[in-house]
Amino acid sequence: DAGITQSPRHKVTETGTPVTLRCHQTENHRYMYWYRQDPGHGLRLIHYSYGVKDTDKGEVSDGYSVSRSKTEDFLLTLESATSSQTSVYFCAIKLQGSYEQYFGPGTRLTVT
Amino acid sequence: KNEVEQSPQNLTAQEGEFITINCSYSVGISALHWLQQHPGGGIVSLFMLSSGKKKHGRLIATINIQEKHSSLHITASHPRDSAVYICAVYGEYGNKLVFGAGTILRVKS
Numbered sequence: 001d002a003g004i005t006q007s008p009r010h011k012v013t014e015t016g017t018p019v020t021l022r023c024h025q026t027e028n029h030r031y032m033y034w035y036r037q038d039p040g041h042g043l044r045l046i047h048y049s050y051g052v053k054d055t056d057k058g059e060v061s062d063g064y065s066v067s068r069s070k071t072e073d074f075l076l077t078l079e080s081a082t083s084s085q086t087s088v089y090f091c092a093i094k095l096q097g098s099y100e101q102y103f104g105p106g107t108r109l110t111v112t
Numbered sequence: 113k114n115e116v117e118q119s120p121q122n123l124t125a126q127e128g129e130f131i132t133i134n135c136s137y138s139v140g141i142s143a144l145h146w147l148q149q150h151p152g153g154g155i156v157s158l159f160m161l162s163s164g165k166k167k168h169g170r171l172i173a174t175i176n177i178q179e180k181h182s183s184l185h186i187t188a189s190h191p192r193d194s195a196v197y198i199c200a201v202y203g204e205y206g207n208k209l210v211f212g213a214g215t216i217l218r219v220k221s
Contacts, residue, residue: 040213042198042211042212043155043200043211044211045208099142099143103147103154106155
């Protein structure tokens with residue numbers, strides 16, 4: 001599993017509240033990614049990071065922000081959660097010198 | 113039109129059958145990734161290909177760069193192979209994956 005953990009694993013929150021999801025890795029990989037997975041849409045990239053404080057947007061970045069203040073942690077924040085952000089969120093890392101990505105266990109977020 | 117198209121969308125097979133899942137893409141790529149996701153489960157990397165063919169156990173993945181096509185084969189299928197199989201590609205200049213919609217495989221005993 002390339003030493004990737006996500007927290008929390010499940011969360012239920014109300015519309016309008018801020019939410020932060022954490023991705024933690026133990027192997028010093030440079031590239032980290034946040035995806036969401038929804039029925040009928042598959043996996044879609046939200047944001048990714050290519051180093052500490054270096055981040056870029058993916059195809060569905062609206063309503064999300066990210067931060068990476070140290071190599072091992074990549075945080076995804078929903079500033080004001082909406083019901084359309086109910087989804088399963090996966091974090092991933094890309095191995096050094098390779099194209100291969102390894103995924104975390106996922107976080108199931110429900111916004112009521 | 114999606115950049116990555118998978119077929120079929122759904123597949124039901126009997127245990128022991130040979131299975132093929134196809135992936136076509138419309139852009140130049142650096143590499144192609146096959147992933148597996150069991151129901152309610154995490155996402156597991158099966159293969160990363162940039163040319164030719166790779167084999168791991170009963171799974172075989174091939175890619176034809178000229179035809180922009182990849183196939184994932186499962187020999188002697190088993191109910192535990194029931195999962196969603198996802199194809200994803202890296203563009204020529206990027207570090208981002210573009211995903212197909214996935215193929216839902218069910219293998220009946």
